[in-house]
Amino acid sequence: MSDRLGAWVEAGETHFAVRSPLASQVWLCLFADENGGGAETRHAMRRDGEVWRLELPVDLTGSRYGLRAAGEWVPEHGLWFDPAKLLVDPYAQELDRRFVQHPSLAQYGADTAGIVPKGIVPGPHRPVDTAPPDIRGGLVYEINVRGFTMLHPDVPEAQRGTVAALAQPAVLAHLRKLHVTAVELMPIVAWIDERHLPPLGLCNAWGYNPVALMALDPGLCPGGVEELRETVAALHAEGIAVILDLVFNHTGESDTQGGVLSLRGLDDAAYAKGPDGALINDAGTGNTLDFANPWVRRLTLDAMRHFVSACGVDGFRFDLATVLARGPGFSPQAPIFAQIAADPLLANRILIAEPWDVGPGGYQLGAFPPHWLEWNDRFRDDVRRFWRGDGSIGALATRLAGSSDVFGADCRSINFLAAHDGFTLADMLAYAERHNHANGEDNRDGHGENFSWNNGVEGPSDDPALLARRQAAARALLGTLFASTGTVMLTAGDEFGRSQQGNNNAYAQDNPVTWVDWAGRDLALEDYVAGLARWRAERRKWFTQFPQAGQWLSRHGPMTVADWEAAGAGYVAYRSDDPARPYGFEVDREASSLQLR
Incomplete structure (x- = not known):
């Protein structure tokens, strides 16, 4: 018998399988109409060890379904069985509606069939067979799928805010102009708003609160797997790789006050717990998935395989990736790394870690496997501090050289x-302090220390001299980014001065605060960035290795480490000695400039 999980059609039969080791009974629930709101038919599933199975002698492709599970209700012992709760299949690939918060989700005995999304039985997908490109040294472009095109005048209104919009000619033309190597899509998996947002009239605009880990969000991807698949193909046709930002560190079922939506009602052992049984919260969101549990690792790997084989994506960025290697403490030899490396479908994918979480020992920059790339916040902070005026030339040179103090000669750094x-690039130069009052948390949320500066005026200004200083600083910062060894990342809109009005944690602003303002673009800055990108693309191979054949220079000649650390030093230059790879730059903090050679 197949050990497959989820729902699938084979030889005219529809199969269902779900893991729930402690349930006394599990039912498959089919819903009569395509809106998932018709009569419900329940079918008792049979136990097969820890898995419950059912086969129906009919092709149910496109049908709506959910699950119910019976057993003990003892939340303090991790038992949340309530047959009144409709549960989303953890292996669902598509859903018929978005998740919504409602008090009944956490109330024992309250039926939730009218609220919870139903899974859609998938039809067969022809596997996509593409090899991912090597993106090292290139440009990764981070996109909030909804915010990126909500205001785009050249995207058909019906497609704005969706995955399909990324395949529109105007969007592709913009990506080509910037010589984008790969787009990194912020979460497109179905998520639920945090409990405190609806009473404030807010909703989650980022998607970092998933429930079913491989189900596409119906709002962002209404065409389901086929929409994502076609968009990936369109981007591939332009030579652009596709990376999905996936959240495997927690789910939207949150803490013990959260709802019973999927895993909690089937197998609460998926969540990490301390010796006293309390939920571990290394993700800072109420729960943490337990990667010491082989079933959690299997769900993760199966989700990745699905997005590769059914949709053709090239790789993944892992939110709070330190959680993946906890069991409970972080280990560079964690099983998930070996399992990915041994998987024929996943081993050659692009893998990017956000190398930290909020748990003990959570900061692990440089500790991921050699073939993984890592977001490098030390580049961000040291470059910001240098151009602000309180960072050292030594730190800047080290970051420009690929952060060799962290990665050695591996050049695994994602520089951003x-x-x-955090702040947008423009806001970093216009706001010394965060302005997050619209988030409803009294401006307490978001990073307190941003290494930002406002040149003496908080917020927008019409002063020509001030604007000139800000524009010069923006160009110097961007020049530093594109001159750096490693792979660079640009967040969509920063190339033309996108602002979030000083909000450095705009996760709850699904409105013009996070919607990219295409009409208000700074076209001069955009053209400048396009020039930087073209210059880098022509020399891309240089940025994949630690710079060795060259000279570091001060104003007076060759530079030493002692020169770098000299008090007040604000100048450094580099010149390649390899005529086959002409390259160089000159950094002058006093003039707020970085010149490329």
């Missing part, structure tokens, strides 16, 4: 100045 989480 700004990301979705």
Whole structure:
């Protein structure tokens, strides 16, 4: 018998399988109409060890389904069985609606069939057979799928805010202009709003709160797997790789006050717990998935395989990736790394770690496997501090050289100045302090220390001299990014001055705060960035290795480490000695400039 999980059609029969080792009974629930709101038919599933199975002698492709499970309700012991709760299959690939918060999700005995999304029985997908490109040295472009095209005038209104919009000619033309190597899509898997947001009239705009880990969000990807597959193909046709930002560190079922939506009602052992049985919260979101549990690792690997084989994606960025290697403490030899490396479908994928979480020992920059790339926040902070005026030339040179103090000669660094989480590049130069009052948390949320500066005026200004200083600083920062060894990342809109009005944690702003303002673009800055990108693309191979054949220079000649650390030093230059790879730059903090050679 197949050990497959989820729902699938084979030889005219529809198969269902779900793991729930402690349930006394599990039912498959089919819903009569395509909106998932018709009559419900329950079919008792049979136990097969820890898995419950059912086969129906009919092709149910496109049908709506859910699960119910019976057993003990003892939440303090991790038992959350309530037959009144409709549960989403953890292996669902598509859902018929988005998740919504409602008090009944956490109330024992309250039926939730009218609220919870139903899975859609998938039809067969022809496997996509593409080899991912090597993106090292290239440009990764981080995109919030909804915010990126909500205001784009050349995207058909019906497609704005969706995955399909990324395949529109105007969007592809913009990506080509920037010589983008890979797009990194912020989460497109179905998520639920955090409990505190709906009462504030807010909703999650980023998607870092998933429930079913491989189910595409119906709002972002209404065409399901086929929409993602076609969009990936369109990007591939332009030579652009596709990376999905996946959240495997926690789920939206949150803490013990959260809802019973999927894993909690089937197998609460998926969540990490301390010796006293309390939920571990290394993700800072109420729960943490337990990667010491082989079933959690299997779900993770199966989700990755699905996105590769059914959709053709090239790789993954892992949110709070330290959680993946906890059991409970972080280990560079964690089983998940070996399992990915041994998997014929996953071993050659692009793998990017956000190398930290909020748990003990959570900061692990440089500790991931040699073939993984890592977000490098030390590049972000040291480059910001240098151009702000309080960072050292030595730190800047080290970051420009691929952060060899962290990665050696491996050049695994993803260098960035700004990301979705934090100030935009423009706001970093206009706001010394965060302005997050619209998030409803009294401006307490978001990073407190941003190494930002405002040149004496907080927020927007019409002063020509001030604007000139900010524009010069932006160009110097961007020049530093594109001159750096490693792989660089740019968040969509930073190339033309996107602002979030000083909000450095805009996760709850699904509105013009996070929607990219295409009409208000700074086209001069955009053209400048396009020039930087073209210059880098022509020399890309240089940035995949630690710079060796060259000279570091001060104003007076060859530079030493002692020169770098000299108080007040604000100048450094580099010149390649290899005529086959002409390359160089000159950094002058006093003039707020970085010149490329």
